[in-house]
Amino acid sequence: MRVLRQSMRGRVGAHDYPLEPEAAPAAFRGQVQLDPNRCRGDAACARVCPSGAITVEETSTGWIWQLDDSRCVFCGLCADACANRAVSLSNAFELAVRQPDDMVTRAEFIRNEETD
Amino acid sequence: MSTLHPLIPMLQSRQDEDASTLGQKFSDQVQRVLQRSMQIRHLDAGSCNGCDWEIQSLLCPAYDMQRLGLDIVASPRHADCLLVTGSVTRHLEIAAIRTWEAMPAPGIVIAVGACACGGGVLQGSYCTAGGVKNVLPVDISIPGCPPRPQALLHGLMLALDRIEQKLHHSNHEFRIGRSEA
Numbered sequence: 167m168r169v170l171r172q173s174m175r176g177r178v179g180a181h182d183y184p185l186e187p188e189a190a191p192a193a194f195r196g197q198v199q200l201d202p203n204r205c206r207g208d209a210a211c212a213r214v215c216p217s218g219a220i221t222v223e224e225t226s227t228g229w230i231w232q233l234d235d236s237r238c239v240f241c242g243l244c245a246d247a248c249a250n251r252a253v254s255l256s257n258a259f260e261l262a263v264r265q266p267d268d269m270v271t272r273a274e275f276i277r278n279e280e281t282d
Numbered sequence: 283m284s285t286l287h288p289l290i291p292m293l294q295s296r297q298d299e300d301a302s303t304l305g306q307k308f309s310d311q312v313q314r315v316l317q318r319s320m321q322i323r324h325l326d327a328g329s330c331n332g333c334d335w336e337i338q339s340l341l342c343p344a345y346d347m348q349r350l351g352l353d354i355v356a357s358p359r360h361a362d363c364l365l366v367t368g369s370v371t372r373h374l375e376i377a378a379i380r381t382w383e384a385m386p387a388p389g390i391v392i393a394v395g396a397c398a399c400g401g402g403v404l405q406g407s408y409c410t411a412g413g414v415k416n417v418l419p420v421d422i423s424i425p426g427c428p429p430r431p432q433a434l435l436h437g438l439m440l441a442l443d444r445i446e447q448k449l450h451h452s453n454h455e456f457r458i459g460r461s462e463a
């Protein structure tokens with residue numbers, strides 16, 4: 167409706183995207199983000215991930231959280247499943263990379279025995 | 283009488299600026315690298331058509347990729363870069379390789395979508411190759427399920443950069459566009 171009103175009042179040009187940055191629309195599901203201060207390593211996100219994009223690996227000192235963008239389907243189940251609200255979906259959509267390895271985000275956590 | 287829509291003065295001022303300053307930047311870059319527009323061939327290698335529709339929407343008036351000097355062509359023999367969607371099913375492996383072999387050097391392969399980048403939800407399936415990188419040499423990967431048209435344009439900008447690298451930092455001599463001699 168907004169577009170229709172715009173087009174009645176004047177010309178509607180093409181998007182200016184490559185020349186000017188353009189924000190994603192509201193409620194857009196973009197790249198998965200992890201808040202490292204909230205992550206407790208319970209791997210709820212990895213269990214619900216339908217494509218296996220998120221993996222949580224236990225190590226002797228803590229855990230390794232890993233996201234593979236090349237598998238992520240941006241469904242948002244990980245953000246729903248996380249009890250600590252550590253996982254959220256950002257607005258980032260410009261994810262194109264030159265090296266396939268760059269699509270992997272890796273976070274290594276060391277467990278703090280005093281607080282956990 | 284109601285006031286003007288807030289967007290309209292903005293659009294007018296943009297029209298004044300853009301025609302001379304911003305509007306030609308990307309197409310100038312394409313012209314500088316290739317001496318013509320960038321020709322793209324789209325190859326569907328077993329995708330669900332989500333990514334294909336996003337590529338198709340680049341040709342619509344809303345995104346209008348032709349104004350940027352990009353176009354989709356009907357044959358890989360005319361193409362500078364190959365947009366591959368889908369996780370390359372076993373039936374289409376040979377077709378993908380033949381399309382790649384038909385492209386003139388330096389061919390750029392762009393994997394579009396999660397399936398093409400690393401298999402996506404079809405990772406580990408017996409009937410797919412698990413991503414384009416297992417079949418063809420991928421230069422640019424655009425993850426997303428599907429990627430937005432803006433994300434595709436971002437990937438195509440990286441592809442143009444890669445073409446320039448291949449043209450200028452290679453031992454081979456490529457003939458593209460008008461010859462200066």
